[in-house]
Amino acid sequence: MPKAALHNLGCKVNAYETESMQQQLEARGYEIVPFDQQADVYIINTCSVTNIADRKSRQMLHRAKKLNPQAVVVAAGCYVQVAADSLKKDDAVDIIIGNNKKGELADILDSYLKEGGRQEADLHLMDIAHEREYEALRLSRMSGYTRAFIKVQDGCNQFCSYCIIPYARGRVRSRQPESVIREVKELVSRGYKEVVITGIHLSSYGMEHKQEGPVQGGNWDHGPLLDLIKRMNGIQELERIRLGSLEPRIITEKFAGEMAAMPKLCPHFHLSLQSGCDETLRRMNRRYTTEDYLRRCGILRSCFQEPAITTDVIVGFPGETDQEFEQTREFLEQVRFYELHVFKYSKRAGTRAAVMPDQVPEPVKRERSDSLLRLGEEMSREYRSRFAGREISVLFEEAEEIKGRRYMTGFTPQYVKAALLLGSDASEKALSGQICRVRAGRLLDDQLLAVELEGK
Template sequence: MSWGIWEEKALVKPKAAIYTLGCKVNQNESDAIISTLAHAGYEEVSFEDKADVYIINTCTVTHLADRKSRQMIRRAVKTNPRAVVAVTGCYAQTAPGEVLGISGVNLVIGTRDRHRLAELIEEAKEGRAPINAVRDIMDAQAFEEISQEEVLPHKSRAYLKIQEGCNQYCSYCIIPYARGPMRSRPVDRVIRRAEELVAGGYQEIILTGIHTGAYGVDLAGNVDLAFLVERLIRIEGLKRLRISSIDPHEIGERLLNVIAGSPVLCRHLHIPLQSGDDAVLQRMNRVYDTAQYAELIGGIRQRVPGIALTTDIMVGFPGETEEEFLHSYQFIERIDFSGLHVFKYSPRQGTPAATFPHQVAPEIKESWSNKLITLGRRLLKNYAEKHIGSVLDVLVEQHTRISGQAYWEGHTDNYLHVAFPSAQDVKGQLIDVRLETYRDGFIFGHPEQGAARGL
């Protein structure tokens, strides 16, 4: 073989592909993992392509998430049986034995020590027995940086992880066991990362975490989410700051003052309710009742007119009766949310609720879920149609086709999903769009004259 061929082979980068299941935190962590592998000399390719390394970043919030995780692991093995298959995330953390039992898996790493991923992949390439690198997460004490994250150029909105873990221990939830105790990212690191993202061209930053509203409880000084937000909105060039999710008891006056007074903070809060029945909430170990929740929502709307308020709703919690479901349905309807994320209760081994009596039949869960999904669509339509005729700025995320026609799509600050036509490439820009009609989850409109801003 000639030296030229050796040199050519040496210049070929190994290929890595990643598949992400679950929440926005997982997506943020997958970006950091790809950055880690890029620093180690890997080239990212599509998960459908033949790669040298496949990473599956798993979710375990439901049995369906577990099953989907296993499906994607097997798909990677089938695509290239000679590749290193590495499994990370919450399912890997809580069930490493199950994951290692899947033929073709080379490495399991869970939700800790992922800064070592490139090193462990090299060990796995040596072809010995599969590596179980999962460590106990419950003694984790500090926020773990996965990598020196790159500013990825192909996205319009950036997710910024500000904390890890949860101390709430809702009776149905496996996540505290998968993620460990609360650990906040130090304020200076959050600010530095946000400045990097803005300098890289991002117009919107979304604060994410496992329990975002509890940010700062483990940090010294008077540090909380409101303090962090006050610092972030002062970053020059940042157009939008969004909070991904926050529990109702963590929305205080200081945070509401910032939302009401800053044009940078998005007029959208996702506030998990889980159930609109007090008895169910108590069994769930939620720390509020419906009266407190309703009072909070009324106060928010009074302070921030037009704000979008979305929520999570669980159906079929153990012992939930038709009467309790009806209470929940009526409460949700009365609160008049802007959108619902509905999911069916799934028993998680190791959680108290998995042992509760009177587990609800699957067909009843399905029926209740369908009823709430239908209600959610109606509530979204009602909220969207209140904005018909308005001109709102849309952060453009991607080009798409809807019913065979070409559109640009994106979101307003109050999380309306907007589609509009434009012959120009406007991805990543803020565009003033006149909203005209609502159909199938989208508000369709047209850009105003001289509508492009930013970049």
Template sequence: MENHTLHSEKKVSFITLGCKVNQYDSDAMRTLFVKNGYRQAGEDENADVYVVNTCSVTSIGDRKSRQMVRRIRRSHPEAIIAVAGCYAQLAPEVFEKMGDVDVIVGVHNRSHIVEYVEEAKKRTDRKPLNETVDIMKVKTFENMSVDVSGEVKTRAFVKVQEGCDNYCTFCIIPYARGKLKSRLQKDAVEEIRKLVSQGYREVVLTGIHLGNYGKDLHDGTSLATLVAELVKIPDLLRIRLGSVESVELSDELISIIKNEPKVCRHLHLPIQSGSDAVLKGMNRHYRLSQFKALIAVLREKVPGIALTTDLIVGFPGETEENFLETLDTLKELKFSGIHVFPYSRRTGTPAATYPNQVSSEVKKERVHRVQELEKEIACAYRSQFMGKVVHVLAEEIKNGYFEGLTGEYIRVSIKDSHIERGHMYPVRIDTVTADGLAGTVAEEEL
């Protein structure tokens, strides 16, 4: 009887491409499968169902998504393959024509994915079940939650917002994710309380357009009201914000970051370009003078705040002069970290039709120049912590030592053996590494 049970056990495997929002969506779908009698397949196990959570932020994301589906089908000809995420939403016909996919759900109706998979199993013709909807007509947040009981981690990503109303000319995501949709504050708080009860000590709030959280609810909810509520959860040691647009930083939120020790003094503010001419072409809702003024205010009100950013190089029409202006802007603002991307031409966006597209060679070279500058600036930023005590939340063991993050989002290796996961430690920094810091536990008590 036991052998029969083992043989009939249903297993699911997830492959997630792209952003932290996608990762959360995968975790929420995995929770649904587990509740319906599935088990997460181990690395070396064959699964009955494979879910590929696709990405479409760049053409590389599209390609990787297709390659992953083909690879799974070759290795597992009998398995059910479901695709979700942005690329599945934008181009379901691509997956229909491939002949390798059984279920297509896009970015909505993911709460029904188990039902769709079970229905696909009954089909004899293997014709794909396409359950994508017109995302522009969806006006409410699809509330899904993550159950992590049995896992041992310390930092949880929680999605509180979906969709975007900005329509930057380079970005395909508003067409994939639809309009702004916020999660009810009580639902977000309830899930985070549950995660904390299961051992999580840091929560990272994520969304497609996080800074506008709550605007569509028309009940006074905002990112500031949500964070103020989360601060009250006793065993939650840290609250970190995902990417926020600079123009959406309210005085209330800045005040909370300044005054609440639990809220990380770290903001990720995408600048995208350091040239006003390029920002205008991108349809970004600010100009350099505004962005620089905000940075100055933040650094004055919240001393020591860490600021990281996203940057796109090679946007159509970006001249060498524009790019040099961007480099000067980066040198002036001294971000502690820069994620730089070459512009990716996305069919369906205005910028894809712009003249003066920049060659891939030039884009590659500009990415390299920014990366070299970033190394220099980031290393200088980290060097200021030499000899100082920082607070590190121990997360995982690497190379024999526990590692974790500071509130400023710097990875620190703790050179002590008596460290416990999920605990916060004062660490005196004695080494600046290639991508972080290292030190030993200080006597200072938290």
């Protein structure tokens, strides 16, 4: 039985695709082993969202070849889609599989091995300019997870000035609703209680046939995505639905109101911001203002009780002055997010931002990043502490040792991490994968919310 090892870099979409590739190999008789062990085939699902992601992707490809010089090393995903010319000459890489080709992994491997390999890396790339079909990957489980990621959309038409992803993933493509529902039902039948709907630009789900794009009067057309959520909400055994990152303009009173009427929908919303300065947003080609963004957050807070709103922020974008950065910081303080994901601007060759004037020095980026990370920690601590003394629900996942004591940890619908102290009367096995009613107490390490089972 040949052995295969897989390593995933990047987003939840990548995680879904890596799991799908693993299940393809298992169906062909491969034994899956940890990546740090010797294998006959190594598959690295790469990421290219930043220069650091590029570097990590290259490092993992070379690490695989060092683990077993005789192994077949497969480079897959976003980084290889934009860097295929250099990877073709890389001795560490045997097979290159771009996006929308991952469903062919097992067949590509079989063909490569039958032909005894080639002098140059075997190349299988997506035609970015012309690909319009959604790749029909599927899952029957998610290894190591108590929640399941469901990929429903691929590609992006937005072309933000800093982003390489439209060039790596292509145009918007959506999965048929019937296919999504079948997969969710299968996963639920295997015991998954929560699903996370993911996509490269999730708000564009079902919108590829709109000639002028999905914006109508300043709002995003939420119809196809809302219809899909409603169908998932009707699956009897499913207990939680969580959404991936959303376009801010999809949040309207109708969209938020109809979501709030679905008890299975988790009140956890990731609305990408990137900057709290209107002038910076304009240079980024983000098509909203801070005033508009703030209004959308207000809609969510009027429809849901204390929703968890999280966001991404880029610091050090070309031309970002001290004054523009301060505007961003003040705006973040005004919104009061649950979590901030802070990124230092990373120049991506082939994007408009890469050739913009007034590139910000790295030390300045680092200082601004540190400042926002401290702010994010403060806001996160403030939000988590609101739950002290309340009765809440937690989907328990795994046991962890914290300060020398063993806890069972999991997440609330708002994605606040909670910890239950394990004792002789609490079975780790019985709790894993279960949703329990608990009473929240104090914060542990400013991050974890200590909880007790109701009735204890």
